[in-house]
Amino acid sequence: MTEAVARAIRTGEHLAVQAGTGTGKSLAYLVPALRHAVTEDATVVVSTATIALQRQLVDRDLPRLAKALAPLLGREPRFAILKGRRNYLCLHRLHTGAPEEPEEAGLFDPFAVSAIGRQVKRLHEWSSDTETGDRDELVPGVGEHAWRQVSVSAKECLGVSRCPVGTDCFAERARAEAGKADVVVTNHALLAIDALQGYSVLPEHDVVIVDEAHDLVDRVTSVATAELTANAVAAAARRCGRLVSEDIADRLAEAGDGLALTLAELSPGRLDDLPTPLAGAVAVVRDAAHACVTALGPERKEDVEGSTARKLALALLEEVHDTAVRLLAAFEPAESERHDVVWISGGVTQDQVRPAALRVAPLSVGGLLRERLFGPRSVVLTSATLTLGGTFDTLARQWGLPPSPAPRRRAEGAATEKEPPADDTGSPELDGPKWTSLDVGSPFDHPRSGILYVARHLPPPGRDGLPPQYLDELAGLVEAAGGRALGLFSSMRAARQATEALRERLPNTILCQGDDSTSLLVKQFAEDEATCLFGTLSLWQGVDVPGPSLQLVVMDRIPFPRPDDPLASARQRAVAARGGNGFLTVAATHAALLLAQGAGRLLRSMNDRGVVAILDPRLATARYGGFLRASLPPFWTTHDPEVVRAALRRINT
Numbered sequence: 001m002t003e004a005v006a007r008a009i010r011t012g013e014h015l016a017v018q019a020g021t022g023t024g025k026s027l028a029y030l031v032p033a034l035r036h037a038v039t040e041d042a043t044v045v046v047s048t049a050t051i052a053l054q055r056q057l058v059d060r061d062l063p064r065l066a067k068a069l070a071p072l073l074g075r076e077p078r079f080a081i082l083k084g085r086r087n088y089l090c091l092h093r094l095h096t097g098a099p100e101e102p103e104e105a106g107l108f109d110p111f112a113v114s115a116i117g118r119q120v121k122r123l124h125e126w127s128s129d130t131e132t133g134d135r136d137e138l139v140p141g142v143g144e145h146a147w148r149q150v151s152v153s154a155k156e157c158l159g160v161s162r163c164p165v166g167t168d169c170f171a172e173r174a175r176a177e178a179g180k181a182d183v184v185v186t187n188h189a190l191l192a193i194d195a196l197q198g199y200s201v202l203p204e205h206d207v208v209i210v211d212e213a214h215d216l217v218d219r220v221t222s223v224a225t226a227e228l229t230a231n232a233v234a235a236a237a238r239r240c241g242r243l244v245s246e247d248i249a250d251r252l253a254e255a256g257d258g259l260a261l262t263l264a265e266l267s268p269g270r271l272d273d274l275p276t277p278l279a280g281a282v283a284v285v286r287d288a289a290h291a292c293v294t295a296l297g298p299e300r301k302e303d304v305e306g307s308t309a310r311k312l313a314l315a316l317l318e319e320v321h322d323t324a325v326r327l328l329a330a331f332e333p334a335e336s337e338r339h340d341v342v343w344i345s346g347g348v349t350q351d352q353v354r355p356a357a358l359r360v361a362p363l364s365v366g367g368l369l370r371e372r373l374f375g376p377r378s379v380v381l382t383s384a385t386l387t388l389g390g391t392f393d394t395l396a397r398q399w400g401l402p403p404s405p406a407p408r409r410r411a412e413g414a415a416t417e418k419e420p421p422a423d424d425t426g427s428p429e430l431d432g433p434k435w436t437s438l439d440v441g442s443p444f445d446h447p448r449s450g451i452l453y454v455a456r457h458l459p460p461p462g463r464d465g466l467p468p469q470y471l472d473e474l475a476g477l478v479e480a481a482g483g484r485a486l487g488l489f490s491s492m493r494a495a496r497q498a499t500e501a502l503r504e505r506l507p508n509t510i511l512c513q514g515d516d517s518t519s520l521l522v523k524q525f526a527e528d529e530a531t532c533l534f535g536t537l538s539l540w541q542g543v544d545v546p547g548p549s550l551q552l553v554v555m556d557r558i559p560f561p562r563p564d565d566p567l568a569s570a571r572q573r574a575v576a577a578r579g580g581n582g583f584l585t586v587a588a589t590h591a592a593l594l595l596a597q598g599a600g601r602l603l604r605s606m607n608d609r610g611v612v613a614i615l616d617p618r619l620a621t622a623r624y625g626g627f628l629r630a631s632l633p634p635f636w637t638t639h640d641p642e643v644v645r646a647a648l649r650r651i652n653t
């Protein structure tokens, strides 16, 4: 992997590397990256999806490597971590701060308001202790509303030259450190902003290493997604209330009320056409926001206080205005030519009532990535899961890269040969960026260390919670394993149902996501072997538990996107409209990635043993089952419940 990364940096060709857990992949890319940066006096950006990996790189791998490589490189390499401005405490806002007005109806609840007040007080205390002002270093953390009162977005910042506390600013200090560093560690969101939004937030760089690259498309899509809510319009109106004449601000507030009333009449879901009343309400918001921006007038440089209020108002107004413009423009082209998907989210869900929002997201980000990320620099993408159905092409297509040009080297233990579901169309042009791939395999002996159990005898999963047979099966497996189980469910409702059922039947402690912070639950799970931890598939990201506390990973069903998921359903339809198989291309790929990531929780160290149990029989019986199984590690496979329960009992004897 080190040689391949060094070659990619030298030749400028992009590289996708799959490297299983325990390979030491961060060292494999950091060594050539540091050498390149120091010898060429260049900057390399390393991007991660999770805070855990950022911490590992900055606290462990980079300090050790910098020391070890110093004699060879002639000096000690420098590294820094850089995040978006919103991640740092803003001293100006903290001390002069216009308090954020309660934005959501829930916050008129006096208990919620006083809880936020306590958190803001804690933030004030923390501000004199922290050296970095980095939100991720505050443990325990604070909620989003409290944090927003002490931070600013890039658009809201006064700018270092005008800010009275600019010389002490945490975000500016982090930027300055990054400017001097050889390697800058960041997150996918900031990488996406830097690449897509046309203004540099990262130092100039010629190499990007994207770790946890399986998450890149989702993170980039989030950055490129915008939202319009009545609350955001109301907040913008309040913020410019004292800065423009009353009737202009009132017009915006009324436009927000109009939007709320119109959205209340409509059901959540994807919009293929913009209903006339909604189009009207959005256009009124757009025009009212524009009138406020015009009324704010140009900035008066000498007046810092006025300038702060103006910046805060302008940031919200522009967001509201630009989103309204984008929403209306999304429907202009013919349906098959559209690039943006629009939907109404929120309303009453199983768990809560959320204010309705109008959201707009790109159908695909491949073209953007191809042009803005891959265009100007060499990119190395790596993760434990980059081959789906045995090939890199599935994810490469989503990144905007052409089909794999070079014969893939397949290390022993890699996923088996299997073609991906067909997507004949929508492929990037064949003369797209040049790239190669490498599967360095895994240090684990999957067939000897793990069993894949597919409960073929169970009925297909139902719509209304877990069928009784699933609960019996789950209880049997957990009992045989003596606890030690991580349950990854397709919904919180299923996770809670399983938790309640097993708490009644078994003596083991069953922890459920949401009972406490995920990190505390994972800690408790890791410390007590007989304990189980149940949650949704999103839980896997926080779970790295080597040893005997985790010997059984159970997934209740194949994690296809919900049929009413607006973005996935629009993507499926777009593939189908061009003659491809939308379900397989979009839904099966999504499911394959999550299944592989979930199964990847089982073996975390060389002595680990255990079972991945999938209760959904379709993995064994459906046509797409082969593609999904080929995306999982090559465990020994069985459909026999007796065999798997006996194996689970044996592991610990």
Ligand code: SF4
Pocket (backbone or CB within 6 Å): 085, 089, 090, 091, 092, 093, 152, 156, 157, 158, 159, 160, 163, 164, 165, 166, 169, 170, 171, 172
């Ligand atoms: S420069 Fe910007 S982020 Fe920094 S303290 Fe001033 S306003 Fe806040």
